[in-house]
Amino acid sequence: xxxxxxxxxxxxxxxxxxxxxxxxxxxxxxxxxxxxxxxxxxxxxxxxxxxxxxxxxxxxxxxxxxxxxxxxxxxxxxxxxxxxxxxxxxxxxxxxxxxxxxxxxxxxxxxxxxxxxxxxxxxxxxx
Numbered sequence: 001x002x003x004x005x006x007x008x009x010x011x012x013x014x015x016x017x018x019x020x021x022x023x024x025x026x027x028x029x030x031x032x033x034x035x036x037x038x039x040x041x042x043x044x045x046x047x048x049x050x051x052x053x054x055x056x057x058x059x060x061x062x063x064x065x066x067x068x069x070x071x072x073x074x075x076x077x078x079x080x081x082x083x084x085x086x087x088x089x090x091x092x093x094x095x096x097x098x099x100x101x102x103x104x105x106x107x108x109x110x111x112x113x114x115x116x117x118x119x120x121x122x123x124x125x126x127x
Contacts, residue, residue: 007052007085009043011121013064014056017108021117024056041121042097045088051123053084053102062107065116069100073123088123097124 014024024031025041045051055061067078069086078086099122105115 008049009051014059020106020109023119047090049088066103073098
């Protein structure tokens, strides 16, 4: 998707070979690095917002393999044409929030279960 506009939300992900899971997720000043923090790492969005996921340049993450979100929460599902970016729907049915999954590989990681790893943060509509 070509989008000259700066994304409304940029979520930076990071992991090391020594600690490949859970991810460290950061958006602005909000950060989480615990698996139970998945439920606490919530990105609050408005209808029509764009959300971009990017790998921290100091991370050992070699690739984001997939970002799985649901429709109708997202009107444009995240894709990796040039970067992982998606658009929040304008009609989300009755869903006020939704979990989503980030699947990723970490170079040099040997911690079970091994590559790929998955983390499930939350996205929430502002009210």
